[in-house]
Amino acid sequence: MIDLPRLIDSKLEVGNRVAVLVLDRDDVRNELTGTGLIDDIVQTVDWINSGATVSVLVVTGAGKAFSAGGNVKDMRDRKGSFAGDVYEVQDRYRRGIQRIALAMHRLEVPAIAAVNGAAIGAGFDLATMCDIRIAAEDAVFGSTFIKLGIVPGDGGAWFLQDLLGPQRASELIFTGRLVRAEEALRLGIVLDIAPASELQAQALQLAGSIAEKPPQALRLAKRLLKATRRLDLPDFLDLCAVFQGMCHNTQDHAEAVEAFLDKRCALFQGR
Structure with a gap:
């Protein structure tokens, strides 16, 4: 019996050397700030790296969204992750959402994002932090920070530029426009598209084909x-x-x- 980490707002299932992490806060569209999802992601990565049980991590969301990123109401009210003066805000970013980028960067096994719906802001960035992305037909992506008068403070610009190159990453970050699944496939954001009902099966099939390797x-x-x-x-x-x-x-x-x-x-x- 494998001792799994105790997660707050996620579900983790492990079988045949594949770990599936489901972000389970559909009530807030799996937002990363104001929930326990940051801690869950970091804890899952550290647990995987601490042993040899898992060969592939699949990340997906419960409900209609992959992740809506940050809580815009908290931004408006300047509370939670967004409260305080300049020093306090930067410190919360460093000790908060930036931990996801560092964790995903140190993850020792391949990661697949099964993007089941909207991946917006930091949610889009989380998808780019994975090695491979498969999207549902109705998935939508957006580096929308600029529309709120902010920048990708979670480190997403580093991953997006690495994925798409400087020119395309610049266009997406400077405009903040939304990209639907078909265009995401054309741009190289995702590897493949699947019907929503088949997304998890397709992601698990790919994960299984990787996990069976040495x-x-x-x-x-x-x-x-x-x-x-x-x-x-x-x-x-x-x-x-x-x-x-x-x-x-x-x-x-x-x-x-x-x-x-x-x-x-x-x-x-x-x-």
């Missing part, structure tokens, strides 16, 4: 992809060589080679 090699592959952002090619190649040496000395690599030669399915043990 667990150690999978985590090393994600570390390599992240390293491309900060290393020059010679240093990156050195890291590739070290990681490859690690992989060549695993039991899973030996099993994969034998299974390939025997024309059978491999059985990986994470060793």
